Every structure is written in C-alpha cells, then in structure tokens.
Amino acid sequence: MTGTTSGLRDHLGYWLRRLSDEVHGRFEKELARHDVTVSQWAVLVTVHRGDAVTTREVARFIDIDPGAVSRLVDRLAAKGLITREPDPASRRSLRLTLTETGRELVPRLAEIADRNDAYFFGALEPGTRAQLEARIRQLLAEDHHPAGDGPAAPPPQNRKTRP
Numbered sequence: 001m002t003g004t005t006s007g008l009r010d011h012l013g014y015w016l017r018r019l020s021d022e023v024h025g026r027f028e029k030e031l032a033r034h035d036v037t038v039s040q041w042a043v044l045v046t047v048h049r050g051d052a053v054t055t056r057e058v059a060r061f062i063d064i065d066p067g068a069v070s071r072l073v074d075r076l077a078a079k080g081l082i083t084r085e086p087d088p089a090s091r092r093s094l095r096l097t098l099t100e101t102g103r104e105l106v107p108r109l110a111e112i113a114d115r116n117d118a119y120f121f122g123a124l125e126p127g128t129r130a131q132l133e134a135r136i137r138q139l140l141a142e143d144h145h146p147a148g149d150g151p152a153a154p155p156p157q158n159r160k161t162r163p
Contacts, residue, residue, distance in 0.1 A: 027116045043072050047096045048106040
C-alpha cells in the first residue's frame with residue numbers, strides 16, 4: 001500500500017522464526033528415526049545431564065508447563081526410556097531417572113543435536129556464534145521485558161522499524 005509500511009521481510013522476528021522452523025524441522029526429522037520428538041529430547045537430555053530431576057524442575061528448566069512435561073514423561077516411560085522414582089529427600093516428590101535404554105540413547109541423540117547445530121551454525125566463527133548466542137540470551141532475559149509491558153516506543157524516524 002504505502003512505502004512507509006514495513007513489510008514481512010523487514011522484521012527480524014520473521015527471519016528468526018524462519019531460522020527456528022528450519023533448525024527445529026531438520027532436528028525433528030532426525031530424532032523421528034529414534035521415535036523421539038524434540039520436546040521428548042529436551043526432557044531426556046535435561047534429566048541425563050542432571051540439570052533437573054523432577055517434573056516441576058524440568059518444566060522450569062525448559063520453560064514449559066509442568067502438565068506438558070508430565071505428559072512427555074508418560075510417553076517416555078511408555079517407550080521404556082525414563083522412570084519416576086520416589087525422591088529420598090521428599091516423600092511428596094518423584095525423581096525422574098533414565099532407564100538403561102534411555103542412558104544409552106541420549107548420547108546418540110546429543111550427537112544428532114550437535115550435527116544439526118553444525119549444519120546451521122557451523123559457518124559462523126566461534127566468536128561470532130558466541131556473540132549471537134549472548135545477544136539472543138540478552139533479548140530473552142526476563143528482566144529485559146518485564147511482565148505487563150506493552151510494545152516499546154517506536155524508534156527514531158531515521159531507523160527502520162523492527163519488532
């Protein structure tokens with residue numbers, strides 16, 4: 001319509017979503033060969049590394065709803081990859097533990113994740129990749145966009161608008 005209206009491809013969010021879709025889609029296809037989804041992989045690797053060991057901790061660590069994690073754990077348990085065991089430190093809590101099959105599978109899945117990262121980001125110099133990751137983490141930081149904040153004020157007119 002008008003030359004002043006920003007277009008779809010003028011927005012960094014559009015390009016980030018495209019990249020995310022490509023990275024995720026390729027990874028999902030590779031994991032499917034092992035009958036695992038990306039979400040299930042996230043739970044498996046989180047428990048394998050000890051980053052979180054209860055459903056609630058895993059949900060917080062990978063930033064999804066505890067109910068969704070519980071359903072993922074149910075599916076992983078049905079596949080014989082994970083179990084729920086009583087937590088010796090708390091009678092009200094269950095610890096997630098990988099089965100022997102799960103412990104053997106996770107390193108192979110991690111190799112797939114590493115290859116996928118190399119496929120998409122291997123062309124970046126290590127310092128550039130680290131800077132990109134640092135900037136993305138900065139943009140995602142909770143204190144960067146406090147809850148309830150609306151859209152930021154428009155940028156000065158001499159700059160292209162970007163969401």
